[in-house]
Amino acid sequence: MPSRSDDHRPRPRATGRVTLDDVAREAGVSRITASRALRGQRSVDPSLARRVRDAAQRLGYVPDPAARALASARSSHVIVLVPLLSNTLFVDLLEAVQATLMPAGFQTLIGITHYDRDEEEQLLRSYMAHRPAGLLVTGFDRSEASRRLIAASGVPCVHLMETTDAAGVYSVGFSQTAAGRAITEHLLARRRQRIAFVAAQLDPRVMQRAEGYRQALRAAGLYDARRELLNPQCSSIALGAQLFEQLMAQQPDTDGVFFCNDDLAQGGLLAALRLGVKVPHKVAVAGFNDLPGSDQMWPPLTTVHTPRREIGAAAAGMLLALMRGEPVAKPCVDVGYSIVVRGST
Template sequence: MPPRKPVSATPTRSTRATGRVTLADVAEAAGVSPITVSRALRGERAVAQELCERVQAAATALGYVPDPAARALASSRSSHVAVLIPKLSNTLFVELLDAVQNSLVPAGYQTLIGVTHYDAGEEEAVLRSFLAHRPAGLIVTGRDRSPAAAALIEGSGVPCVHVMEIATEPGSYSVGFSQRQAGRAITQHLLDSGRRHIAYVAAQLDPRTLERGEGYQEALAQAGMAGQVRKVLSAEPSSMALGGAMLERVLREAPETDAIFFCNDDLAQGALLASLRLGIAVPDRVAVAGFNDLPGSDQMVPPLTTVATPRRQIGEQAAQMLMKLMRGQPVDEPNLDLGFQVVKRASA
């Protein structure tokens, strides 16, 4: 066996000229061809173990970092997955993102995170920017978007999975649950507990929030109370402070209200804090229910009745579904409904 060629960490001419260690530099240091370096770093079985170790040693000694753009150009594939969410300040989406990352990274993918701020124009701009980089896949929040954004996704040919809702369009892929059914279920719980003057309080007013309100309205109609629908809506961002203010507004404008279904837990948490400050007995005077079972809801006084949504499971399953699509593998259930759970606590 010929003696093993020592690895040299001396910068080559290309390194000195550009300041970046290249594949050719690693090849020269390891005494092999650039294509062998590429195959060795990808861990292809056709490359001998001894050769892989030599290439890896050269790459480490030189501080070589693979260029993902060059790799994508060479293979017509990218290792990036673009994920679009409305807000990073919302715990719900942080948990979903964490689950997506935990599933994709071990498989060799990296995420590009785009924040749309619930704005159709921003979503279009983010999509145009990300699609220009030829991502391997897309994960987008919800299924309602502008015609321009929908055309961008469809025209790109990039595999796409919608999250937090169930898509119904042919050829679509989604992981989520029915926002409408969840809104109907929590309202039915309030009805079953004897409440007859139930208000629906919502902020932000994105499509999912509005669908929960439709579920609330359907539950009242089914109970023969269609004439008692009371929706109090605000376009402001959802927050605890707003929840307290809206509790006061509802009870001031409609003092007969005996239950409030808040579209999100942060609103409901704010309402519970305000009720303590104002001396409003919950649930005796008014029952309070939320949505999403966010951290802290079980620690409120009284603990908050809410709807638990499976955002971590949604993130995990969406990532798994997308990886199948990116690999050209069949997806058994293209629109996966993970359901929800009404969590009954002392507030309602």
């Protein structure tokens, strides 16, 4: 199709806003074809879709989300609720979600729950008014009112970071309990018998890791509740150093420590250096999540690698299928985890 000169391009309306009709005329297609192409629907021929996108880019077209929601009873927005953005784990996950959804014509509305059920409920009530196309939520721990909101909305929903076999529930994650058990078994294999569990935040996934720790030690006949150090404060390097010092003062014969998150473990390693506690000779140290910097600690930190980018991409892909009305072969996807063995154990 010959290109149009600037003099013959559609003029914007009095409002100054380029409309979908303008894009359709510029691309030489019907309005409904232009709409479907910009929403990323697969029913549109790829060459037509490319022509529509090129026309929209030339004209500087920006879709009106309110009009789209009214026309379709759904917007092009996907709500993503995560506990924090101060944790690299959730930043990695969000980047993968956005990289999957944007090419399909969907934008993300991010809500931060701060591990607070009431705050999550408020976010859901606010965001549901925008008629979202889909919903990604972290885990399964939420208020009954939030569960009812999600169920009554009819909005496709996928759960992140955990798995379930419950009928009609979609999830992408891994077993936090199994991962906690596996890293504790690794410490046991290193002939550690007085292993402590040090945790902060104490959200449901942390407590599932704690359960895995208990299972491994009970199976070995070595569980000692006095070696659990649980602190409700937010996880941080500074808190990890503080808790390691507290542990060494209270249980000086401890020969292994499983920190529930890598930032705590990083702080523990720094405190060990200050205290002259040799790692791993006197105390083996393990973390969880394989966060940036863990491989640069001294000694480098042994940890559980959690595939958060894979979780984000797989969950967003599953949600795309649900939003398009396509069948989902596996409603529960377990992406697994891996133990990364380094010098600290």
